[in-house]
Amino acid sequence: MQPGSQLACAMWAMTILCTALVALRLFTRIRIVHFVGAEDYLFVATGLFFLVFTCAIQVAVHFGLGQSFWSLSLQNSSDAIFWTYIANTFAITGNAMAKLTMGMFLLRVVQLRWHKWALWFLVGVTASTSIALVIMLWNQSTPVKMSWDPFRTPGVWKIQIQPMSVGLGVWSSACDFFFAAFPWLFIWSLRMQRREKVMLASGMSLGVIAGACGIVRTVVLARLNVLNYTLTFVTYFAWAGAEIAVAMVCLAIPTLRPLYLRHRGLAVNSTHRPHPADDVLPQFTMCEPEPVALPPTKRWHAQQRAGREIR
Secondary structure, three states, rough: OOOOHHHHHHHHHHHHHHHHHHHHHHHHHHHOOOOOOOOHHHHHHHHHHHHHHHHHHHHHHHHOOOOHHHOOOOHHHHHHHHHHHHHHHHHHHHHHHHHHHHHHHOOOOOOOOHHHHHHHHHHHHHHHHHHHHHHHHHOOEEEHHHHHHOOOOEEEEEEOOOHHHHHHHHHHHHHHHHHHOOOHHHHEEEEOOHHHHHHHHHOOHHHHHHHHHHHHHHHHHHHHOOOHHHHHHHHHHHHHHHHHHHHHHHHHHHHHHHHHHHOOOOOOOOOOOOHHHOOOOOOEEEEEOOOOOHHHHOOOOOOOHHHHHHO
């Protein structure tokens, strides 16, 4: 099997997995939790972006992605590169959408101000750099068509996009590792059994795998031979797709807990007073502080005031 066909098969397998996760998450949020938040819409959008990414890869393989650039006709090589541009656009934005989904998910749960500022900073930088990279991708040359059809379209190169892509890859991997470690800072303040805390935090910490995929993707990108684009970029797209797919798995695991509880015949809703964190993690609340014992004198005055209020 040619590298292009292997890439397409791998992408479709990951797309089926991600589509199933999107369906399960929506079912859980609509039918069990009865709440759909901004992070759920972002998760669905990430799944759609990944689907379009896979479709674009399939079309690029049809035109010659996975084969040597020099063995293709000028028309096929041009079409293959053009469709990889489309695929790369949705890979970049899909990866950013996954980061935004995780950020919005955590923003609904965290309580400390510096936690929120850190998350907003990561989300803002990721979104802005991803948009900038997509704009650079489609404006590398003048005219634009020269970047995917260089032999038949004379022009000049304006931008070297590879350094920016490598930089964004490093940032993306750093974000994955941060999101994997960050839940351990606040997960212990949730009211749930210790075993469930460890299971939840461990599931969210699978983001280290996405970070590892991002590192490999960045190293591969930095060493690519662009003179044989249609063959050497197969590995890059494989790792780019794997990074998004793993991120979607990490995003789905925490929100499928109510579905797991229902499957086991356990109650999903508890009797405690609702808390904002319940919208994201049903049956979880932040632990309330222990009551502080009053000195004898203040306790006597408090009892006197309570007695007067009762009378």
